[in-house]
Amino acid sequence: MVMIAAPVLDALAAIVGSKHVIAGSDERSLSCGEDWRGLVRRRPALLLRPGSTAEVSAVMRVLHEARIAVVPQGGNTGLCGGAVPAEDDNEVVLSLSRMRGMQAVERSAGSILVEAGCVLATVQAAALAAGRLFPLSLAAEGSCQIGGNIATNAGGVAVLRYGTMRELVLGLEVVLADGTVLDFLKGLRKDNTGIDLKQLFIGSEGALGIITRARLRLHPLPVRSLTVLGAAPSAAAVVQAYAAFSSQLGSRLSAFELIDRACIEAVAAHIPGARDPFGAPHPFYFLLELDDTLAGADLETAAESTLAALMEDDAVSDAAVAQNETQAGAFWALRENVSEALRGAGRLLKYDISIPDIPAFLDAVTADILTAFPAVRPFVFGHIGDGNLHLNMSLAAPDAALEAALTERVYDLVDAHAGSFSAEHGVGQFKVAEMARYKPAAELALMRSLKTVFDPRGLLNPGKLLP
Numbered sequence: 455m456v457m458i459a460a461p462v463l464d465a466l467a468a469i470v471g472s473k474h475v476i477a478g479s480d481e482r483s484l485s486c487g488e489d490w491r492g493l494v495r496r497r498p499a500l501l502l503r504p505g506s507t508a509e510v511s512a513v514m515r516v517l518h519e520a521r522i523a524v525v526p527q528g529g530n531t532g533l534c535g536g537a538v539p540a541e542d543d544n545e546v547v548l549s550l551s552r553m554r555g556m557q558a559v560e561r562s563a564g565s566i567l568v569e570a571g572c573v574l575a576t577v578q579a580a581a582l583a584a585g586r587l588f589p590l591s592l593a594a595e596g597s598c599q600i601g602g603n604i605a606t607n608a609g610g611v612a613v614l615r616y617g618t619m620r621e622l623v624l625g626l627e628v629v630l631a632d633g634t635v636l637d638f639l640k641g642l643r644k645d646n647t648g649i650d651l652k653q654l655f656i657g658s659e660g661a662l663g664i665i666t667r668a669r670l671r672l673h674p675l676p677v678r679s680l681t682v683l684g685a686a687p688s689a690a691a692v693v694q695a696y697a698a699f700s701s702q703l704g705s706r707l708s709a710f711e712l713i714d715r716a717c718i719e720a721v722a723a724h725i726p727g728a729r730d731p732f733g734a735p736h737p738f739y740f741l742l743e744l745d746d747t748l749a750g751a752d753l754e755t756a757a758e759s760t761l762a763a764l765m766e767d768d769a770v771s772d773a774a775v776a777q778n779e780t781q782a783g784a785f786w787a788l789r790e791n792v793s794e795a796l797r798g799a800g801r802l803l804k805y806d807i808s809i810p811d812i813p814a815f816l817d818a819v820t821a822d823i824l825t826a827f828p829a830v831r832p833f834v835f836g837h838i839g840d841g842n843l844h845l846n847m848s849l850a851a852p853d854a855a856l857e858a859a860l861t862e863r864v865y866d867l868v869d870a871h872a873g874s875f876s877a878e879h880g881v882g883q884f885k886v887a888e889m890a891r892y893k894p895a896a897e898l899a900l901m902r903s904l905k906t907v908f909d910p911r912g913l914l915n916p917g918k919l920l921p
């Protein structure tokens with residue numbers, strides 16, 4: 455337990471204002487100490503809410519001097535416990551939520567400069583108002599923040615066409631553990647002047663520095679979009695459908711999602727207004743989005759001919775092309791509400807994994823894991839176009855020993871299938887053991903060396919990321 459001395463508290467209050475220095479026992483601090491899924495509840499030593507880069511820098515100088523650990527927190531929607539303390543009363547939570555400034559977008563602009571605390575949906579809306587697209591899109595977009603998106607290198611549903619957050623960041627401003635401000639905000643497309651240091655902060659989960667501002671890449675706004683919901687007899691058939699759409703429609707394919715029957719049933723049962731999309735049940739469903747920036751593009755004809763060929767091959771059993779935005783929204787709601795619907799599915803273990811051959815992996819899950827753990831119920835969905843599966847395993851009640859054995863078996867299988875134990879959610883405090891088990895020792899040693907260079911006192915987000 456860290457005792458924060460009165461002169462330190464006074465110095466912090468002088469920087470951010472006393473109303474933004476909030477005691478750890480205060481309700482606002484306690485809610486910042488709990489992660490989105492309610493799996494971790496920690497009492498922060500303090501909650502700090504700086505309002506500018508200069509304040510973040512001054513606060514970090516004071517905390518560094520006093521050797522007090524800091525947990526950067528964005529929207530706190532992360533799913534690995536990265537944004538909440540690892541221990542009670544020991545870490546200051548530094549919330550970026552007051553830093554919501556945003557530069558107005560010029561219509562012709564290819565970028566937007568935002569503070570790290572801007573909520574993703576607000577940035578999307580600002581881009582849209584200027585006739586541009588900020589394509590990062592995920593179900594938590596109403597509360598996750600740009601700083602958190604960058605710190606986790608967020609993925610989401612449009613990675614197929616636009617890439618992960620890394621590909622959407624042109625420039626960054628970062629405050630180091632000792633308060634040093636690094637300005638990489640120029641946003642030049644070409645700048646081969648040594649090692650591109652800003653890349654190190656993207657996906658570093660608050661362990662190397664605090665992201666305070668970012669220059670983000672904007673894309674042309676599609677003027678035509680088409681959403682298709684399909685049903686398929688197997689995961690292999692969904693992959694076949696993906697391959698067909700990808701080769702027929704190329705970069706117009708911006709999203710391709712897989713949802714299994716169990717997820718559709720959960721959404722239909724728990725989400726008001728949601729319903730089973732087709733007359734008969736099917737083992738797997740896919741949801742795809744086609745976009746074009748040219749008004750004349752006939753996406754519908756292209757989609758229908760691709761679907762017809764797939765139906766001929768028995769790879770697609772049924773399909774519906776959304777006829778208007780309301781219907782497209784209803785299709786997307788089936789996918790976006792899966793996490794919410796599964797909140798009521800008992801004790802849920804979530805595995806966010808990347809796999810090169812998803813059908814082979816799912817066959818192995820059935821043959822190996824479901825045989826070894828017959829009481830477990832799987833729910834599978836994910837961004838199949840980029841190989842990212844969200845494998846959820848539900849148990850009737852918590853069972854620590856069974857959960858540990860199941861998790862090890864799942865990740866061993868992922869490893870055997872040349873996959874990754876964390877595709878887009880990161881490591882946080884939940885997957886530190888997997889870092890030790892599956893990451894090569896040489897990579898871990900290099901990561902530790904980097905951590906020491908940027909944060910020699912180990913004050914940034916302790917207990918996260920590195921074993």
Ligand code: FAD
Pocket residue numbers: 490525526527528529530531532533535536537550570591592593594597598599600601602603604605606607608609610611659660661663664665666793794878879882915918
């Ligand atoms: P937080 O949860 O606050 O923080 C996440 C990590 O980043 C922590 O380690 C924290 O310390 C660090 N951090 C936060 N802000 C900063 C900063 N300014 N500087 C340095 N470090 C910082 N993720 C995906 O990638 N794709 C999805 O499709 C997706 N879907 C989701 C759906 C739901 C319903 C939910 C709840 C979450 C989903 N997520 C998804 C996970 C989560 O939304 C993302 O990881 C998001 O990018 C986190 O942003 P945040 O602002 O909430 O970050």
